Amino acid sequence: MSISRVQAAVATASQGITLSAANLNFDFTLIKFDAPAEYRALGAVLSPSRVREAETGPLHVTARRLGALFDGVCPETPNLIKAYGTRASDISLEVSARESAKDSNWVRSEYGGIDATSIWAAATSSKAALPVHLLACIIARIWNNTEAVSIWDELVVGRRSEIAAKFEQGEMLPDCMVFAAAQQEMTRDHLARWDASARAWLQSADLARRRQLTQFRLIVENVSIAVGSKTSSLYADVVGVWTSALTAMEGLVSGRPHVVKDGTVLLGLSAWHIYPDMAIFDGAGCNKLVPMKDDLVGERGLLSLGLSDAGRQEDRGVYWSLSLAHHRFYGAAPRHTRRLDVDGSRITFSELMLVCYGCLLRRWSSSYAESGLESLSCITGTV
Known part of the structure; x- marks a missing residue:
């Protein structure tokens, strides 16, 4: 079943929804909730610009829509959500304390500091958005940014198709989930910002927990x-x-x-x-x-x-x-x-050999250089 049929059927009696077609434009993503207690210390150390982005900006909209879209997909994990909030708050306080000792100015205080925007956006949007943030961290941990955006794009399409199939079968679905499936504004740019914020958080958290991460690796x-x-x-x-x-x-x-x-x-x-x-x-x-x-x-x-x-x-x-x-x-x-155990920002020894050999051949004629590089690629297995 196509998403357009979901949009057309949202107002039907099969779901008991008596909304007009214009109601599909109701932006439920503007709703803001109080963050769970374990996450409030994190929100207190975010810069004003990051708080605005997380509570009223595009990242909040993305978190709200993803939370509504994937609501009910994963099991409830209340203890993990609490523990993660405690860990994220502890890390944020540690990083904030270190950075406060540095020279501060209005630019740093307004726009600097730890980037936990996606966490605060999820915490203030809905209970269902926090597990989606955890998924963002999983994807960002092992995949690069372009691959991650492609994964998110395919996940959104797959979930919308799944909701459409359930809707066609007459299953009772939450209104927000139907709206999230029907609306079209989940662009790759929104998903890229969501992924980038998760990556920024991982970078800060890795530094704060360097010993444990090194031991784990x-x-x-x-x-x-x-x-x-x-x-x-x-x-x-x-x-x-x-x-x-x-x-x-x-x-x-x-x-x-x-x-x-x-x-x-x-x-x-x-x-x-x-x-x-x-x-x-x-x-x-x-x-x-x-x-x-x-x-x-x-x-x-x-x-x-x-x-x-x-x-x-x-x-x-x-x-x-x-x-x-x-x-x-x-x-x-x-x-x-x-x-997981490979730092994507580093090159392998075989790739280093290829770079060094390329530097050596840079002054050769193009035909000899290409032949030499092809030979080395076959030897090292880099191509």
Whole structure:
């Protein structure tokens, strides 16, 4: 069923909605809620410009619409949402205290400071928007910005189609969800801003929790484990990863142990900066307990890691493969693979060799240089 039919059917009696067609233009995204108590310290340290953007600007609109659109997709995780708010507030206060010691001026006080805009936008828009922010952190953690926007675009299209199918079958749906599916203003620019704010937050939070993140990366570098089910549907794969990560982390925060069967929970704890104690089993009798000493994790919230995927050497670490149908405008959907333990801002040794060799050949004639680069590419496997 097309979205246009949803728009036409919103006012029908099957849903008990007696709105005229003009009511579809009612902008429910302008509604603002009080943030949960755990998030209020974060809002207190945001700069005035970021607060305006989060509470009344385009980012608030995006958070509200995404929250309404994906409402009910993931399970409720109240303990995780509270723990994440506490962690985000603690990090924001730490960063704010460090930056306040620097030379301040009106530009810094108005526009500077930590960028937790997407968190505050989600916290003040709806309860359903906070898990969507957690999904934004998962996507931003492992995919680059252009890939992330393509993923979000495909998720929005997939969710709207899912709502349209349910509407056609006569299921009772919340009004806001129907409006979010019917409205057309979810542009790639809006999604890009949403993703950029999540990336800015991850950068600040990584610096604030550098020791725990470094310790975590040293662990995941020694395993080879996949994220997701590698299904042909990006929507089903991403939603599956999202819900699995939320469920596992909710259990750990609540004090329930968890055995790692895929890389989903590892991706979640990395993106959300909540680190449970970890029991590592390597199969050779060299078992080790890694205490992370995170007070947000329940007393018995132990993460057991011992399973690995016997994949290729280049797939070492936590990796995720998706077919990005919205990443380009023509041709078959390219399949991309990204790894959690690799810093995307750095180059590999093979790529460094290629750069050095290119510098060496820069003064050669173009034909010899191209032949030399092709030979090196074959040797190093960079192309």
